[in-house]
Amino acid sequence: MKHDWTRxxxxxxxxxxxxxxxxxxxxxxxxxCRYYQIDFSESLPESEHYLGSFDALGYRLAMHYFLxxxxxxxxxIFHGYFDHVGLYxxxxxxxxxxxxxxVAYDLPGHGLSSGRPTAIQxxxxxxxxxxSCLNLCVDHLKEPLYAIGQSTGGAVxxxxxxxxxxxxxxxxxxxxxxxNIVLLAPLVRPVGWSSALIMHTMVGPFLSTWKRVFxxxxxxxxxxxxxKKHDPLQSRIMSIEWISALRSWIKRIExxxxxxxxxxxxxxxxxxxxxxxxxxxxxxxxxxQVDVHYLPKGRHHLVNxxxxxxxxxxxxxxxxxxxx
Numbered sequence: 265m266k267h268d269w270t271r272x273x274x275x276x277x278x279x280x281x282x283x284x285x286x287x288x289x290x291x292x293x294x295x296x297c298r299y300y301q302i303d304f305s306e307s308l309p310e311s312e313h314y315l316g317s318f319d320a321l322g323y324r325l326a327m328h329y330f331l332x333x334x335x336x337x338x339x340x341i342f343h344g345y346f347d348h349v350g351l352y353x354x355x356x357x358x359x360x361x362x363x364x365x366x367v368a369y370d371l372p373g374h375g376l377s378s379g380r381p382t383a384i385q386x387x388x389x390x391x392x393x394x395x396s397c398l399n400l401c402v403d404h405l406k407e408p409l410y411a412i413g414q415s416t417g418g419a420v421x422x423x424x425x426x427x428x429x430x431x432x433x434x435x436x437x438x439x440x441x442x443x444n445i446v447l448l449a450p451l452v453r454p455v456g457w458s459s460a461l462i463m464h465t466m467v468g469p470f471l472s473t474w475k476r477v478f479x480x481x482x483x484x485x486x487x488x489x490x491x492k493k494h495d496p497l498q499s500r501i502m503s504i505e506w507i508s509a510l511r512s513w514i515k516r517i518e519x520x521x522x523x524x525x526x527x528x529x530x531x532x533x534x535x536x537x538x539x540x541x542x543x544x545x546x547x548x549x550x551x552x553q554v555d556v557h558y559l560p561k562g563r564h565h566l567v568n569x570x571x572x573x574x575x576x577x578x579x580x581x582x583x584x585x586x587x588x
Contacts, residue, residue: 527554
Protein backbone atom coordinates (compact mmCIF):
# COMPACT_ATOMS: atom_id res chain seq x y z
CA MET A 265 0.00 0.00 0.00
CA LYS A 266 1.55 3.27 -1.13
CA HIS A 267 0.74 6.51 0.66
CA ASP A 268 0.68 9.87 -1.08
CA TRP A 269 1.40 12.02 1.97
CA THR A 270 4.53 12.64 4.01
CA ARG A 271 4.76 13.05 7.77
CA UNK A 272 7.16 16.00 7.59
CA UNK A 273 5.00 17.96 5.14
CA UNK A 274 1.84 17.24 7.11
CA UNK A 275 3.45 18.40 10.34
CA UNK A 276 4.89 21.55 8.71
CA UNK A 277 1.40 22.54 7.54
CA UNK A 278 -0.26 21.86 10.90
CA UNK A 279 -1.68 24.98 12.55
CA UNK A 280 -1.77 25.64 16.28
CA UNK A 281 -5.15 24.39 17.51
CA UNK A 282 -7.63 27.10 18.43
CA UNK A 283 -11.34 26.80 19.12
CA UNK A 284 -11.75 30.43 18.06
CA UNK A 285 -10.53 29.49 14.57
CA UNK A 286 -10.75 25.75 14.10
CA UNK A 287 -7.93 24.49 11.85
CA UNK A 288 -9.24 23.01 8.62
CA UNK A 289 -7.58 19.95 7.06
CA UNK A 290 -4.86 20.71 4.54
CA UNK A 291 -4.69 18.66 1.33
CA UNK A 292 -1.84 16.66 2.87
CA UNK A 293 -3.94 16.01 5.97
CA UNK A 294 -6.86 14.86 3.82
CA UNK A 295 -4.60 12.32 2.11
CA UNK A 296 -3.41 11.12 5.52
CA CYS A 297 -7.01 10.76 6.71
CA ARG A 298 -7.98 8.75 3.65
CA TYR A 299 -4.97 6.47 4.08
CA TYR A 300 -5.92 5.64 7.69
CA GLN A 301 -9.65 5.59 6.95
CA ILE A 302 -10.46 8.39 9.38
CA ASP A 303 -12.02 10.36 6.53
CA PHE A 304 -15.76 10.21 7.24
CA SER A 305 -16.80 12.77 4.63
CA GLU A 306 -18.75 10.11 2.71
CA SER A 307 -20.01 7.79 5.46
CA LEU A 308 -20.87 10.67 7.84
CA PRO A 309 -21.11 13.68 5.49
CA GLU A 310 -22.42 16.08 8.13
CA SER A 311 -19.52 15.43 10.52
CA GLU A 312 -16.54 17.79 10.81
CA HIS A 313 -12.85 17.02 11.38
CA TYR A 314 -10.18 19.47 12.51
CA LEU A 315 -6.47 18.81 13.02
CA GLY A 316 -3.98 21.09 14.76
CA SER A 317 -1.33 21.09 17.45
CA PHE A 318 -0.76 22.21 21.02
CA ASP A 319 2.45 22.52 23.01
CA ALA A 320 3.34 20.93 26.34
CA LEU A 321 6.70 20.25 28.00
CA GLY A 322 8.52 21.20 24.82
CA TYR A 323 6.49 18.70 22.77
CA ARG A 324 4.25 19.67 19.88
CA LEU A 325 1.24 17.35 20.05
CA ALA A 326 -1.01 16.61 17.08
CA MET A 327 -4.66 16.88 18.14
CA HIS A 328 -7.80 15.79 16.28
CA TYR A 329 -11.28 17.13 16.93
CA PHE A 330 -14.23 15.35 15.33
CA LEU A 331 -17.74 16.80 15.46
CA UNK A 332 -20.94 14.90 14.61
CA UNK A 333 -23.98 16.63 13.14
CA UNK A 334 -25.69 16.76 16.54
CA UNK A 335 -23.49 16.73 19.64
CA UNK A 336 -24.67 15.01 22.85
CA UNK A 337 -21.30 14.97 24.63
CA UNK A 338 -17.55 14.61 24.06
CA UNK A 339 -15.21 11.64 24.42
CA UNK A 340 -11.44 11.85 24.80
CA ILE A 341 -9.61 8.88 23.25
CA PHE A 342 -6.14 7.90 24.47
CA HIS A 343 -4.17 5.49 22.28
CA GLY A 344 -1.71 2.78 23.24
CA TYR A 345 2.07 2.42 23.01
CA PHE A 346 3.30 2.34 19.37
CA ASP A 347 -0.16 3.58 18.30
CA HIS A 348 -1.47 6.89 16.96
CA VAL A 349 -4.90 8.41 16.35
CA GLY A 350 -4.95 7.21 12.73
CA LEU A 351 -5.49 3.63 13.92
CA TYR A 352 -8.66 4.46 15.85
CA UNK A 353 -11.07 5.01 12.97
CA UNK A 354 -13.53 2.27 13.99
CA UNK A 355 -13.90 3.73 17.48
CA UNK A 356 -14.04 7.34 16.30
CA UNK A 357 -16.74 6.53 13.74
CA UNK A 358 -18.78 4.65 16.33
CA UNK A 359 -18.59 7.58 18.76
CA UNK A 360 -19.67 10.02 16.04
CA UNK A 361 -22.62 7.78 15.22
CA UNK A 362 -23.64 7.98 18.89
CA UNK A 363 -23.62 11.76 18.73
CA UNK A 364 -20.33 12.17 20.59
CA UNK A 365 -17.64 14.63 19.58
CA UNK A 366 -14.13 13.18 19.77
CA VAL A 367 -10.87 14.70 21.01
CA ALA A 368 -7.73 12.62 20.48
CA TYR A 369 -4.03 13.44 20.30
CA ASP A 370 -0.87 11.51 19.47
CA LEU A 371 1.22 10.88 22.58
CA PRO A 372 4.79 12.27 22.67
CA GLY A 373 7.07 10.26 20.39
CA HIS A 374 4.12 8.79 18.50
CA GLY A 375 2.33 9.45 15.22
CA LEU A 376 2.44 13.10 14.20
CA SER A 377 3.62 14.39 17.59
CA SER A 378 7.20 15.41 18.34
CA GLY A 379 9.62 13.61 20.65
CA ARG A 380 12.09 10.75 20.33
CA PRO A 381 10.26 7.71 18.88
CA THR A 382 8.31 5.81 21.58
CA ALA A 383 10.29 7.51 24.37
CA ILE A 384 9.18 9.36 27.49
CA GLN A 385 11.27 10.58 30.42
CA UNK A 386 8.54 10.00 32.99
CA UNK A 387 4.93 8.87 32.94
CA UNK A 388 4.19 12.09 34.78
CA UNK A 389 4.88 13.80 31.45
CA UNK A 390 1.73 12.12 30.11
CA UNK A 391 -0.25 13.84 32.88
CA UNK A 392 1.20 17.26 32.07
CA UNK A 393 0.27 16.75 28.41
CA UNK A 394 -3.24 15.59 29.37
CA UNK A 395 -3.79 18.61 31.58
CA SER A 396 -2.52 20.92 28.83
CA CYS A 397 -5.06 19.39 26.46
CA LEU A 398 -7.86 19.73 29.03
CA ASN A 399 -6.95 23.36 29.69
CA LEU A 400 -7.13 24.03 25.94
CA CYS A 401 -10.43 22.22 25.44
CA VAL A 402 -12.58 22.09 28.49
CA ASP A 403 -14.50 25.38 28.15
CA HIS A 404 -15.26 24.73 24.49
CA LEU A 405 -16.69 21.21 24.55
CA LYS A 406 -20.16 19.82 24.82
CA GLU A 407 -20.62 18.03 28.15
CA PRO A 408 -20.76 15.43 29.55
CA LEU A 409 -17.12 14.49 28.98
CA TYR A 410 -16.12 10.83 28.70
CA ALA A 411 -12.79 9.07 28.23
CA ILE A 412 -11.58 5.85 26.61
CA GLY A 413 -8.01 4.59 27.02
CA GLN A 414 -6.44 1.64 25.18
CA SER A 415 -3.48 -0.06 26.93
CA THR A 416 -0.96 2.72 27.73
CA GLY A 417 -3.82 5.15 27.16
CA GLY A 418 -5.61 3.29 29.95
CA ALA A 419 -2.54 3.74 32.16
CA VAL A 420 -2.68 7.48 31.47
CA UNK A 421 -6.28 7.55 32.67
CA UNK A 422 -5.61 5.42 35.77
CA UNK A 423 -2.79 7.81 36.65
CA UNK A 424 -5.12 10.75 36.01
CA UNK A 425 -7.66 9.36 38.47
CA UNK A 426 -5.07 8.69 41.18
CA UNK A 427 -3.25 12.02 40.64
CA UNK A 428 -6.46 14.03 40.62
CA UNK A 429 -7.54 12.65 43.99
CA UNK A 430 -4.08 12.84 45.57
CA UNK A 431 -3.99 15.94 47.82
CA UNK A 432 -0.20 16.16 47.40
CA UNK A 433 -0.28 16.10 43.60
CA UNK A 434 0.65 19.47 42.12
CA UNK A 435 -1.71 19.24 39.17
CA UNK A 436 -4.36 21.71 38.12
CA UNK A 437 -7.12 19.13 37.70
CA UNK A 438 -8.56 18.41 41.14
CA UNK A 439 -12.23 17.86 40.39
CA UNK A 440 -13.67 14.98 38.33
CA UNK A 441 -13.38 15.81 34.66
CA UNK A 442 -14.84 12.73 33.00
CA UNK A 443 -18.38 11.53 33.67
CA ASN A 444 -17.42 7.96 32.80
CA ILE A 445 -14.12 6.28 31.91
CA VAL A 446 -13.62 3.06 29.94
CA LEU A 447 -10.26 1.26 29.99
CA LEU A 448 -9.55 -1.15 27.14
CA ALA A 449 -6.90 -3.76 28.07
CA PRO A 450 -5.29 -1.25 30.46
CA LEU A 451 -1.56 -1.37 31.12
CA VAL A 452 -0.05 -1.64 34.55
CA ARG A 453 2.48 -4.41 33.98
CA PRO A 454 3.18 -5.97 30.58
CA VAL A 455 3.39 -9.72 30.12
CA GLY A 456 6.74 -11.13 31.29
CA TRP A 457 7.53 -8.12 33.43
CA SER A 458 9.87 -10.02 35.81
CA SER A 459 12.03 -11.14 32.88
CA ALA A 460 11.87 -7.67 31.37
CA LEU A 461 13.16 -6.18 34.62
CA ILE A 462 16.19 -8.46 34.58
CA MET A 463 16.90 -7.63 30.94
CA HIS A 464 16.42 -3.91 31.59
CA THR A 465 18.83 -3.99 34.52
CA MET A 466 21.44 -5.77 32.40
CA VAL A 467 21.23 -3.85 29.11
CA GLY A 468 19.55 -0.59 30.13
CA PRO A 469 22.80 1.24 30.91
CA PHE A 470 24.28 0.32 27.52
CA LEU A 471 21.41 0.60 25.00
CA SER A 472 18.95 3.36 24.15
CA THR A 473 16.59 1.26 22.01
CA TRP A 474 15.51 -2.34 21.58
CA LYS A 475 14.24 -3.96 18.39
CA ARG A 476 10.47 -4.20 18.39
CA VAL A 477 8.78 -7.57 17.95
CA PHE A 478 5.33 -7.38 16.35
CA UNK A 479 2.78 -9.63 18.03
CA UNK A 480 -0.53 -11.13 16.98
CA UNK A 481 -2.45 -8.56 18.99
CA UNK A 482 -5.80 -8.85 17.19
CA UNK A 483 -8.08 -11.45 15.62
CA UNK A 484 -8.27 -9.22 12.53
CA UNK A 485 -5.46 -10.43 10.21
CA UNK A 486 -5.84 -7.38 7.94
CA UNK A 487 -5.07 -5.06 10.85
CA UNK A 488 -2.12 -7.16 12.04
CA UNK A 489 -0.64 -7.14 8.52
CA UNK A 490 -1.22 -3.39 8.16
CA UNK A 491 0.75 -2.68 11.35
CA LYS A 492 3.68 -4.84 10.26
CA LYS A 493 3.84 -3.92 6.59
CA HIS A 494 1.95 -0.77 5.68
CA ASP A 495 1.81 1.74 8.55
CA PRO A 496 4.55 4.36 8.00
CA LEU A 497 3.98 5.75 11.50
CA GLN A 498 4.86 2.46 13.23
CA SER A 499 8.16 2.54 15.11
CA ARG A 500 10.49 -0.42 14.58
CA ILE A 501 12.19 0.16 17.92
CA MET A 502 11.19 0.29 21.58
CA SER A 503 12.72 2.98 23.75
CA ILE A 504 14.72 1.80 26.77
CA GLU A 505 13.93 5.17 28.32
CA TRP A 506 10.23 4.32 28.13
CA ILE A 507 10.88 1.03 29.94
CA SER A 508 12.75 2.97 32.64
CA ALA A 509 9.79 5.35 32.95
CA LEU A 510 7.36 2.43 33.09
CA ARG A 511 9.46 0.77 35.79
CA SER A 512 9.27 3.87 38.00
CA TRP A 513 5.58 4.37 37.26
CA ILE A 514 4.63 0.80 38.21
CA LYS A 515 6.27 1.23 41.62
CA ARG A 516 4.41 4.49 42.16
CA ILE A 517 1.04 3.30 40.94
CA GLU A 518 1.13 -0.01 42.82
CA UNK A 519 1.94 1.79 46.07
CA UNK A 520 -0.67 4.54 45.60
CA UNK A 521 -3.46 4.78 48.19
CA UNK A 522 -6.96 3.73 47.04
CA UNK A 523 -9.40 6.38 45.87
CA UNK A 524 -13.16 6.72 45.56
CA UNK A 525 -13.80 6.70 41.81
CA UNK A 526 -15.32 4.52 39.12
CA UNK A 527 -14.09 2.98 35.88
CA UNK A 528 -15.21 0.30 33.45
CA UNK A 529 -12.76 -2.19 31.95
CA UNK A 530 -12.99 -4.32 28.80
CA UNK A 531 -10.40 -7.10 28.73
CA UNK A 532 -9.68 -9.90 26.28
CA UNK A 533 -8.73 -13.23 27.85
CA UNK A 534 -6.33 -13.99 24.96
CA UNK A 535 -4.36 -10.80 25.54
CA UNK A 536 -0.63 -11.65 25.50
CA UNK A 537 0.59 -8.05 25.72
CA UNK A 538 -0.42 -6.96 29.23
CA UNK A 539 -0.50 -9.02 32.43
CA UNK A 540 -4.23 -8.48 32.68
CA UNK A 541 -4.94 -10.67 35.69
CA UNK A 542 -2.43 -8.72 37.77
CA UNK A 543 -3.43 -5.37 36.27
CA UNK A 544 -7.14 -5.71 36.93
CA UNK A 545 -6.42 -6.79 40.51
CA UNK A 546 -4.29 -3.66 41.04
CA UNK A 547 -6.93 -1.37 39.52
CA UNK A 548 -9.61 -2.97 41.71
CA UNK A 549 -7.44 -2.31 44.75
CA UNK A 550 -6.87 1.33 43.84
CA UNK A 551 -10.30 2.39 42.53
CA UNK A 552 -13.45 1.79 44.54
CA GLN A 553 -15.87 1.03 41.69
CA VAL A 554 -14.58 -1.16 38.87
CA ASP A 555 -16.89 -2.89 36.38
CA VAL A 556 -15.05 -5.52 34.30
CA HIS A 557 -16.28 -7.10 31.08
CA TYR A 558 -14.25 -10.05 29.76
CA LEU A 559 -14.06 -11.12 26.13
CA PRO A 560 -13.19 -14.85 25.91
CA LYS A 561 -11.59 -14.55 22.44
CA GLY A 562 -10.39 -10.96 22.64
CA ARG A 563 -6.71 -10.18 22.17
CA HIS A 564 -4.99 -6.91 23.04
CA HIS A 565 -5.85 -4.26 20.44
CA LEU A 566 -9.56 -4.14 21.21
CA VAL A 567 -10.41 -1.13 19.01
CA ASN A 568 -9.10 -3.09 16.01
CA UNK A 569 -10.43 -6.53 16.78
CA UNK A 570 -12.56 -8.71 14.50
CA UNK A 571 -15.98 -7.25 13.66
CA UNK A 572 -17.79 -9.52 16.12
CA UNK A 573 -15.50 -8.73 19.07
CA UNK A 574 -15.31 -5.05 18.20
CA UNK A 575 -19.09 -4.87 18.19
CA UNK A 576 -19.16 -6.27 21.72
CA UNK A 577 -16.51 -3.78 22.84
CA UNK A 578 -18.48 -0.85 21.45
CA UNK A 579 -21.70 -2.15 23.00
CA UNK A 580 -20.05 -2.20 26.40
CA UNK A 581 -18.71 1.32 25.91
CA UNK A 582 -22.22 2.56 25.06
CA UNK A 583 -23.58 0.87 28.17
CA UNK A 584 -20.87 2.38 30.36
CA UNK A 585 -21.44 5.88 29.00
CA UNK A 586 -25.21 5.66 29.43
CA UNK A 587 -24.87 4.67 33.11
CA UNK A 588 -25.46 7.50 35.53
